[in-house]
Amino acid sequence: MTEKFAFHLKKADGRARLGEIETPRGVIRTPAFMPVGTVGTVKALYPEQVREAGADIILGNTYHLMLRPGAERVAKLGGLHKFMRWDGPILTDSGGFQVMSLGKIRKITEEGVTFQSHIDGSRHMLSPERSIEIQCLLGADIQMQFDECIELPAERREVERAMELSLRWAERSKRAFEAQLLAGGAKPGQALFAIVQGGTDAELRRRSAEVLVAMDFPGYAVGGLAVGEGHDAMIATLGEALPVLPENKPRYLMGVGTPLDLIESVRLGVDMFDCVMPTRNGRHGYAFTWNGPLNMRNAKHAEDMSPLDELSRCPAARDYSKAYIHHLIRSGEYLGAMILSWVNTVFYQDLMAAMREAIAEGRFDDWAAATKAAITAPPAAP
Numbered sequence: 001m002t003e004k005f006a007f008h009l010k011k012a013d014g015r016a017r018l019g020e021i022e023t024p025r026g027v028i029r030t031p032a033f034m035p036v037g038t039v040g041t042v043k044a045l046y047p048e049q050v051r052e053a054g055a056d057i058i059l060g061n062t063y064h065l066m067l068r069p070g071a072e073r074v075a076k077l078g079g080l081h082k083f084m085r086w087d088g089p090i091l092t093d094s095g096g097f098q099v100m101s102l103g104k105i106r107k108i109t110e111e112g113v114t115f116q117s118h119i120d121g122s123r124h125m126l127s128p129e130r131s132i133e134i135q136c137l138l139g140a141d142i143q144m145q146f147d148e149c150i151e152l153p154a155e156r157r158e159v160e161r162a163m164e165l166s167l168r169w170a171e172r173s174k175r176a177f178e179a180q181l182l183a184g185g186a187k188p189g190q191a192l193f194a195i196v197q198g199g200t201d202a203e204l205r206r207r208s209a210e211v212l213v214a215m216d217f218p219g220y221a222v223g224g225l226a227v228g229e230g231h232d233a234m235i236a237t238l239g240e241a242l243p244v245l246p247e248n249k250p251r252y253l254m255g256v257g258t259p260l261d262l263i264e265s266v267r268l269g270v271d272m273f274d275c276v277m278p279t280r281n282g283r284h285g286y287a288f289t290w291n292g293p294l295n296m297r298n299a300k301h302a303e304d305m306s307p308l309d310e311l312s313r314c315p316a317a318r319d320y321s322k323a324y325i326h327h328l329i330r331s332g333e334y335l336g337a338m339i340l341s342w343v344n345t346v347f348y349q350d351l352m353a354a355m356r357e358a359i360a361e362g363r364f365d366d367w368a369a370a371t372k373a374a375i376t377a378p379p380a381a382p
Contacts, residue, residue, distance in 0.1 A: 282340030
């Protein structure tokens with residue numbers, strides 16, 4: 001088994017990229033979508049289902065795991081992989097986004113963020129150094145720098161302040177990670193990614209990217225999007241930020257998104273994604289299908305005995321009727337959430353596999369046009 005982290009760009013079709021990320025725990029085929037396992041579980045799914053859906057890597061959440069059950073406890077129990085029975089790569093976010101969005105009372109200083117837990121009100125301090133320590137205790141294969149993510153729209157001076165602070169925190173995160181490597185807290189083959197910030201301001205995004213590239217991280221994320229700016233602004237921002245990033249390093253768009261978001265972002269050169277949408281939408285009765293989205297709460301499904309999606313690779317999409325799934329969702333039965341989370345997770349993985357195949361065959365634009373026409377069609381009227 002390899003003890004290194006490496007990115008191999010295998011083919012490009014326009015700006016869309018086909019590649020592989022090599023890690024000690026396995027290869028990640030890119031473009032890749034990472035199911036979100038916030039507290040050590042991809043909600044409503046067994047780890048075996050996530051793997052069989054086609055996921056090479058999942059995401060864990062630093063903020064939630066540090067609060068419960070605690071990073072030190074997870075380490076004592078053998079690390080996050082053993083704890084949740086996932087033997088593939090795991091990426092952990094830095095905790096910055098959750099601190100900003102979930103912390104009851106928070107105070108941001110140069111040192112870090114002091115906040116109260118949303119669970120019990122206990123006080124905590126999260127700094128670049130502590131964030132890296134937690135991610136190493138969890139045993140994450142890909143770790144993220146600590147950053148400040150602000151809600152958009154925001155005034156330019158506030159966006160610039162947060163971006164500059166994130167750059168300083170990136171430098172401290174890198175030093176902390178290197179210290180963990182020397183001390184044995186981080187293992188060979190684990191990697192730390194930087195996060196490009198700057199809101200929707202093209203100049204700030206380019207400046208952030210240029211400074212981070214000069215620091216020479218193994219991979220680069222674009223953060224602070226899908227936080228209220230809208231699809232068009234997000235795509236325009238990616239168009240400015242991505243060309244600054246090295247071609248020989250993976251590019252990760254954080255917290256995104258819809259199938260349309262994924263297709264358009266891959267077109268621009270993004271390699272990795274994560275989002276709660278497949279499972280969260282599933283728990284709320286929303287299905288992604290190859291014929292467009294379906295709201296399974298809708299009364300029109302009540303007597304429809306046709307399968308959810310005959311084109312799906314997921315057995316649940318082919319074997320259970322729309323009428324039955326509608327009944328489960330309307331009744332609040334756990335099985336409804338389980339079925340739709342499974343269906344949506346498979347859909348997202350198959351969407352990424354189809355993109356990889358289209359790039360490999362040099363037909364990404366034609367595939368994207370046909371697929372967008374099918375999967376973004378509005379549902380038929382009841």
